[in-house]
Amino acid sequence: MNVLVYNGPGTTPGSVKHVVETLRHFLEPYYAVSTVTAKTLETEPWSSKASAVVFPGGADLPFVKECKPIIPLLKQFVSKQGGVYIGFCAGSYFGSGRVEFAQGNPEMEVTGSRDLKFFKGIARGPAFNGFQYNSELGARAAKLSCLDGLEFSTYYNGGPVFVDADHYDNVEVLARYIEPLDVSYTDSKDRLSIKAPAATILCTVGKGKALLVGAHPEFIPKMLKRSDDAKFISDVVNKLETQEESRLKFMHFILAKAGLTCNTNWEMKREPGLTPIIAATAPDKNYILEDFENNIAKHTSNIENKADHVEFKDQNDTFDLYLGLDKYEQANATLVDKDVIETSKPIILSNKNETFSLPKAAISFNIQKYFDFLSPNNSIGSFLLYGEVVTSTSSLLDNNKTMLSCLPENTVLHVGSVQVTGRGRSGNSWVNPRGVCASTAAISLPLKSPKTGESISIVFVQYLSMLAYCKAITSYAPGFEDLPVRIKWPNDLYALKPDYYYNKKMSLVGKSFDHTLVPLTDIEPAYVKVAGLLVNTNFINNKYSLLLGCGLNLTNDEPTTSLKKWVDILNSERLGLGLACIPRIEVEVLLAKYMNYLQILLETFINYGASTILPEYYKYWLHSDQIVTLTTLGNARAKILGITNDYGLLIAKELMSGSDSCFTGNVYHLQPDGNTFDIFKGLIAKKAT
Known part of the structure; x- marks a missing residue:
């Protein structure tokens, strides 16, 4: 099965790279982790062969614009087909019901409802002040307390708190911020009944799950150390390196909670670097x-x-x-x-x-x-x-x-x-x-x-x-x-x-x-x-x-x-x-x-x-006499007979309605439409006779 990581407008290259590397570390070989665009998710039948769709960090507004056509598909994938949505930082804003980001700051404020609504409440941030786009100036090692009792620090840069997450029946809080936040984490009048602010939540949505992560536990300290910012390395990265074992345990915990199968050697060091x-x-x-x-x-x-x-x-x-x-x-x-x-x-x-x-x-x-x-x-x-x-x-x-x-x-x-x-x-x-x-x-x-x-x-x-x-x-x-x-x-x-x-x-x-x-x-x-x-x-x-x-x-x-x-x-x-x-x-x-x-x-x-x-070739292929549906011809049915000698196209004879053996006399040459998930869906048919 596939785990598809969105890589398009709104993501940062660093976020995509950290997400892909970390998910591969935990999920391969059980899943093939690969990047996709919104166009791929819109035009190709990916959902039947995917277990999860992941939206990395970056900026939420470009997600809204670029991914508008696929919102219904994402909702159906999770609620009807039992898929998993995972959002880190910007991806968790995108998966919530409402975004309240940097309110009162005219240069950065983003406020508005969101359509996915896997978490029906508000994603409010930044949880800690100082965030700047495309910068590490507001980054920090944020302390989290986890559902399983683990406490550790992880990379944080602009992510939300999930407001009043404990009030929603379909939400389980997997981790909470320990340190005081710079935004309110509750809109409840009875503040004493509210637990510590939610940093990571798991939402049950129909048959599926949505894992929304405010911080960046997917970020790998060793990769962050390549930064040219000496202060960032000394103040943040060096601290994160001491927490690496806990980071890995937390990532394994939340991925397993979401229903994904993690490999058995996830605690071990990944494959070495290149060899000659x-x-x-x-x-x-x-x-x-x-x-x-x-x-x-x-x-x-x-x-x-x-x-x-x-x-x-x-x-x-x-x-x-x-x-x-x-x-x-x-x-x-x-x-x-x-x-x-x-x-x-x-x-x-x-x-x-x-x-x-x-x-x-x-x-x-x-x-x-x-x-x-x-x-x-x-x-x-x-x-x-x-x-x-x-x-x-x-x-x-x-x-x-x-x-x-x-x-x-x-x-x-x-x-x-x-x-x-x-x-x-x-x-x-x-x-x-x-x-x-x-x-x-x-x-x-x-x-x-x-x-x-x-x-x-x-x-x-x-x-x-x-x-x-x-x-x-x-x-x-x-x-x-x-x-x-x-x-x-x-x-x-x-x-x-x-x-x-x-x-x-x-x-x-x-x-x-x-x-x-x-x-x-x-x-x-x-x-x-x-x-x-x-x-x-x-x-x-x-x-x-x-x-x-x-x-x-x-x-x-x-x-x-x-x-x-x-x-x-x-x-x-x-x-x-x-x-x-x-x-x-x-x-x-x-x-x-x-x-x-x-x-x-x-x-x-x-x-x-x-x-x-x-x-x-025919001795070893699966398709002699296979019946296919030609969606470009009003769902006409045709039987595959072979391959053309000139351009390698499939030869198919159209079947009479309701028959698997009687033909109309029409012969078509078939080619794929660029579909990478199922080559036999969406075949383009060109009439030969």
């Missing part, structure tokens, strides 16, 4: 590394020779090139306590004939094993970039065009064991935890086929890439043909839900998984996503330059399922039948097989066109 990227090739292909070095020297203008490495600046990042794997620890030391986005990224080029031996604690990918299973005839995947912890295997290449153009053509596979800014559709980003295989292959395609002279339609690359991955999985070893994985158009990999398998009392061993065992009407409840492909396209040196980024749930079962889970299920079946177990999947072997199939499929496609690969 190792650049390696098979021993007989060292010339690829030499070509890369030469291209950097020739085509990079912002290059500087340092004492032990070469530094060059690209469009988005700065890179430090080291020679020899013995420099790993030295390069790794430069990344300690550094911002993962802003720091220079070390790349270590392996020496000729160097063995890929590194400290065990520093690497969880066997580079030598990868090359052992990569076909010696392969160009694709023959240049490996591997990092234990990386920003994003796709973004690192896509955002640095100079380095991308310097990489030897059709060779690179970039792999990361952990991605801290993994990239998805619509610019969404998240952490890919351990157990998710994150990789990006860089390939080039000519504009026309050298064999046929026909123009090449790059839309098919997403099909053949996911087909290659699917083939690598199902042919990993004898018995893997029973693994219930299939392709959801156009480029997602789905696996059967274990719960569906158990409820239907299915048996799969020896059946080469026939997906027709699952009715087409059960696709949505029966299958869950285990991998997705993101294709980024550039035009370099008069060729298409494509980045094929993929994240696969290999051993991590959350939030859906994993390949490991299905290996275990099949082995349980096999033991019951007296058969030998199939082996566990090793990431190095799987990626090598993926590259081997990708090379073959790409060559076939370039030379002979899409018609040569589509029959095999």
